[in-house]
Amino acid sequence: MPPAANTIIVEDTAAKLSFEYRGMVWRIAWRNLWRSPRRTWLTAASIAFACLLVSVGMAMQAGSYKAMIETATGFYTGQAQINHQSFVEDERLEHTIPDATALMRALDRVSNLFAAPRAQGFALVSVGDRSFGGLVVGVDFDKEQQVVTFFNNLTSGTLPKGVDEVVIGETMARNLGAGVGSELVLLGAAKQGGVAALALTISGLFSSGQSELDRTLLFTHLEAVQNGFSLGDEIHTIAIRVADLTLLEKQISQLQTILPDDVIARSWRELMPQVTQGIELDRISAKLMYGAILILVSFSVINTFLMVVFERTREFGMLLAIGMRPGLIIRQVLAEALFVWGVGVAVGLLLVVLLVSYFSSAGISIEGMEELARQFYMPDRIYPAITLQSLVVAPGVLLVGTQIAAFVASWRIRNLQPVAALRVD
Amino acid sequence: MSEVVVECTGLTRTYDQDSVPVYALRGVDVSIMQGDFVSLSGPSGSGKSTLLNIIGGLDRPDSGEVVVSGTRLGTLSESALAELRLHKIGFVFQAFNLIPVLSAQENVEFILQLQGVASAPRRARSTAVLDSLGLSQMSHRRPGELSGGQQQRVAIARAIVTNPALLLADEPTANIDSATTEELLLLLQKLNREQGMTIVTATHDPMVMGYTTRKIKLHDGMIEEDETAVVV
Numbered sequence: 283m284p285p286a287a288n289t290i291i292v293e294d295t296a297a298k299l300s301f302e303y304r305g306m307v308w309r310i311a312w313r314n315l316w317r318s319p320r321r322t323w324l325t326a327a328s329i330a331f332a333c334l335l336v337s338v339g340m341a342m343q344a345g346s347y348k349a350m351i352e353t354a355t356g357f358y359t360g361q362a363q364i365n366h367q368s369f370v371e372d373e374r375l376e377h378t379i380p381d382a383t384a385l386m387r388a389l390d391r392v393s394n395l396f397a398a399p400r401a402q403g404f405a406l407v408s409v410g411d412r413s414f415g416g417l418v419v420g421v422d423f424d425k426e427q428q429v430v431t432f433f434n435n436l437t438s439g440t441l442p443k444g445v446d447e448v449v450i451g452e453t454m455a456r457n458l459g460a461g462v463g464s465e466l467v468l469l470g471a472a473k474q475g476g477v478a479a480l481a482l483t484i485s486g487l488f489s490s491g492q493s494e495l496d497r498t499l500l501f502t503h504l505e506a507v508q509n510g511f512s513l514g515d516e517i518h519t520i521a522i523r524v525a526d527l528t529l530l531e532k533q534i535s536q537l538q539t540i541l542p543d544d545v546i547a548r549s550w551r552e553l554m555p556q557v558t559q560g561i562e563l564d565r566i567s568a569k570l571m572y573g574a575i576l577i578l579v580s581f582s583v584i585n586t587f588l589m590v591v592f593e594r595t596r597e598f599g600m601l602l603a604i605g606m607r608p609g610l611i612i613r614q615v616l617a618e619a620l621f622v623w624g625v626g627v628a629v630g631l632l633l634v635v636l637l638v639s640y641f642s643s644a645g646i647s648i649e650g651m652e653e654l655a656r657q658f659y660m661p662d663r664i665y666p667a668i669t670l671q672s673l674v675v676a677p678g679v680l681l682v683g684t685q686i687a688a689f690v691a692s693w694r695i696r697n698l699q700p701v702a703a704l705r706v707d
Numbered sequence: 708m709s710e711v712v713v714e715c716t717g718l719t720r721t722y723d724q725d726s727v728p729v730y731a732l733r734g735v736d737v738s739i740m741q742g743d744f745v746s747l748s749g750p751s752g753s754g755k756s757t758l759l760n761i762i763g764g765l766d767r768p769d770s771g772e773v774v775v776s777g778t779r780l781g782t783l784s785e786s787a788l789a790e791l792r793l794h795k796i797g798f799v800f801q802a803f804n805l806i807p808v809l810s811a812q813e814n815v816e817f818i819l820q821l822q823g824v825a826s827a828p829r830r831a832r833s834t835a836v837l838d839s840l841g842l843s844q845m846s847h848r849r850p851g852e853l854s855g856g857q858q859q860r861v862a863i864a865r866a867i868v869t870n871p872a873l874l875l876a877d878e879p880t881a882n883i884d885s886a887t888t889e890e891l892l893l894l895l896q897k898l899n900r901e902q903g904m905t906i907v908t909a910t911h912d913p914m915v916m917g918y919t920t921r922k923i924k925l926h927d928g929m930i931e932e933d934e935t936a937v938v939v
C-alpha cells in the first residue's frame with residue numbers, strides 16, 4: 283500500500299487555547315507552588331524582604347525630603363522669593379521692587395499663600411567705640427512668622443515693638459559688648475547717595491545656630507529701613523510660603539502673571555541649590571542600593587526556578603511527549619513565578635503599610651545624628667510617607683525581575699528532548 | 708481488510724555513546740495494522756524503546772521512513788510532530804505519566820484541554836473513560852494517593868480519551884505486581900477487542916506476550932521474529 287499523501291493534520295492548538303485551559307495553567311501553577319512549601323516561602327520571603335526594604339526606604343526618602351525642604355526653606359529663605367531681576371544678579375541697594383504696598387496687597391489676595399516683604403541695607407553698627415559691619419533687614423514681623431521660623435530663635439528679650447527697636451544675633455551682641463536695652467547706631471549709604479543713619483534699641487537677641495547669620499544680621503521694622511535708606515515704597519525681597527509644597531511650582535507660575543516687569547519669583551530649587559543637590563545625590567545612592575537589592579533577589583529567584591525546572595525534568599519530558607508545546611510549559615513556570623511574586627509582594631506590602639503607618643505618626647529619630655541632621659537641614663525625626671511611588675516601584679521591578687528570572691531558568695525547556703528528559707533519573 | 712496504521716521502512720538509529728557508535732536499530736521494516744495488539748520484546752538494549760519512540764514521533768531515525776495514519780513523520784517540523792502526538796497517539800510510559808498536582812480526572816481532562824476541547828464535552832468524555840476503566844471511585848484522587856496499578860490505569864485513560872489512532876506503551880507493567888499486571892492486560896485486551904484500539908507495547912514480561920495478538924521480537928536492533936497468533 284503506498285503511503286498516503288502527507289495530510290496536514292496541524293491546526294495549531296496553542297493558538298486556540300481555550301479560556302478553560304488558561305484557568306488550568308493557573309490552577310497547576312498554584313498547586314505546584316505548594317509542592318515544596320518551604321522553598322516557596324523562602325523565595326516569597328526574599329521577595330517580601332526586598333519589597334519591604336525598598337518600599338520603606340522610599341517612604342523614608344519621601345518623608346525626609348519633604349521635611350528637609352520644609353526645614354531648609356522655612357528657616358529663613360522661604361519656599362520661594364520674589365526679587366527684581368537686577369537684585370538676583372547683584373544684591374545692591376538700588377535694585378528694588380517698586381510699589382511694594384500695592385504688590386503686597388495683591389499677594390495678600392492670593393489664597394493659600396503667605397508673603398513677607400523685606401528691605402535691607404549694609405551698615406556700620408556701633409555701640410560706644412566698638413563697630414562692626416552688618417546687614418540690617420527691615421521686615422514685617424507678623425508676616426515673617428507665617429513664612430519662616432527664624433524669629434522663634436530669640437534667646438532673650440522680645441521682637442521689636444516700636445519702630446526704633448531691633449533684634450540682633452548673639453554673636454554680634456557679644457562682639458559689640460551689647461545686650462537687651464543697648465543703643466545701636468547704624469551708619470550706611472542711602473539710596474539717593476545720602477547717609478543712612480539709624481539709632482535703634484536692642485529689644486531681643488537671637489541665636490539661629492548659623493554663626494554667619496548670628497554675627498551679621500539685624501532685624502527691625504520695614505519702615506525703619508525704608509526711611510533710613512531712603513527707599514520710599516520699595517523693597518528688595520518678598521519671601522513666600524504656600525500651604526501645599528507640592529503645588530509650589532504651579533503657584534509660582536501663576537504669581538508671575540501679577541508681578542511687574544523684571545520682577546521674578548524663584549523657588550527654593552534655584553534659591554538653595556545645595557538642597558536640591560543633596561536630595562539628588564541621596565536619590566542616586568538610594569537608587570543604586572535598591573537596584574542592588576532587586577538584582578540580588580532576582581538572582582535568588584533564578585536559582586529557585588532552575589531547581590524547579592531541574593526537578594521536574596521528567597514531568598516536562600512526559601508533557602512534551604504527549605504533545606504539549608514547550609512554550610506552554612514555560613508559561614506554566616512563569617505563572618508559578620507570578621504567584622510567588624504575588625505572595626511575596628502581598629506579605630511585603632502588608633508589612634510596609636503596617637510599619638510606615640506606625641512610624642508616619644511616631645516618627646523615626648536618628649539617634650546621635652541630630653547634629654549632622656541639623657547641618658543637612660534634616661529634622662530630628664523622620665516621618666516616613668507612603669507615596670504611590672513607594673508602593674508601586676519595588677513590586678513593579680520585582681515583577682519584571684521574577685518573570686525574567688523564571689524565563690531564564692525555564693529557557694532550556696525549549697530544547698528539552700522528551701525522550702532524553704524521560705530517561706533522566 | 709484492515710488498514711495500515713504504522714508503516715516503517717528501513718529504520719536505522721545510531722547513538723553516540725562517548726564517541727562510540729551504538730547501533731540501536733539496524734534496518735527495521737514493519738507494518739502495524741488497525742486493530743493489532745503488538746508486543747515488542749527482546750533483550751535489554753535490543754532497540755524496543757527506540758523503535759517505539761520513533762513510531763511515536765518522539766525520536767527521528769537516521770534513515771528510513773515512518774508513516775503514521777498516512778502522515779510521513781520525516782517531513783514534519785517539531786511542532787507538527789507535537790501536534791501529531793497530541794491528536795493521533797496515546798502514550799503510556801513506565802512511570803511519571805501523570806501530573807502530580809492534578810487529580811485523576813484533571814489529568815485525563817488535561818490532554819483534552821491541550822486539544823482545545825470545551826469544558827462540557829471534556830467533562831463528559833473524561834468521566835466516561837474513567838468509568839469504563841473502573842476508576843470513577845478515585846477520579847478525585849491525586850497520583851500520590853493512588854497505587855502503581857491505579858496510576859497506570861489513569862495513564863491509560865489519559866492516553867485513550869483523545870481516541871488516538873495508536874496506543875504506545877513502553878513497559879507499562881514494569882513497576883507493578885503480577886496480579887495488577889493481569890488486570891491491566893485485561894483492560895488493554897478489552898480496549899483492543901471492543902474498540903479495535905491499535906496497541907503496541909514494549910515488554911520483557913512473558914505474561915504480557917500471553918495477551919498480545921502479534922509478537923515481535925527484536926534482537927540487536929533487528930526484527931528476529933514477527934508472529935501473529937491464530938485468532939481463535
Ligand SMILES: Nc1ncnc2c1ncn2[C@@H]1O[C@H](COP(=O)(O)OP(=O)(O)OP(=O)(O)O)[C@@H](O)[C@H]1O
Pocket residue numbers: 702722723724729730731749750751752753754755756757758
Ligand atoms: N539517548 C541515548 N543515548 C545513547 N544511547 C542510547 C540512547 N537511547 C538508547 N541508547 C542505546 O541504544 C540501544 C537500544 O536502546 P533501547 O532503549 O531502545 O533498548 P530497549 O530494548 O528498550 O532496552 P530496555 O529493555 O533496557 O528498555 C541500547 O544499547 C541503549 O544503550
Ligand SMILES: [Mg+2]
Pocket residue numbers: 755756757877909
Ligand atoms: Mg526500553
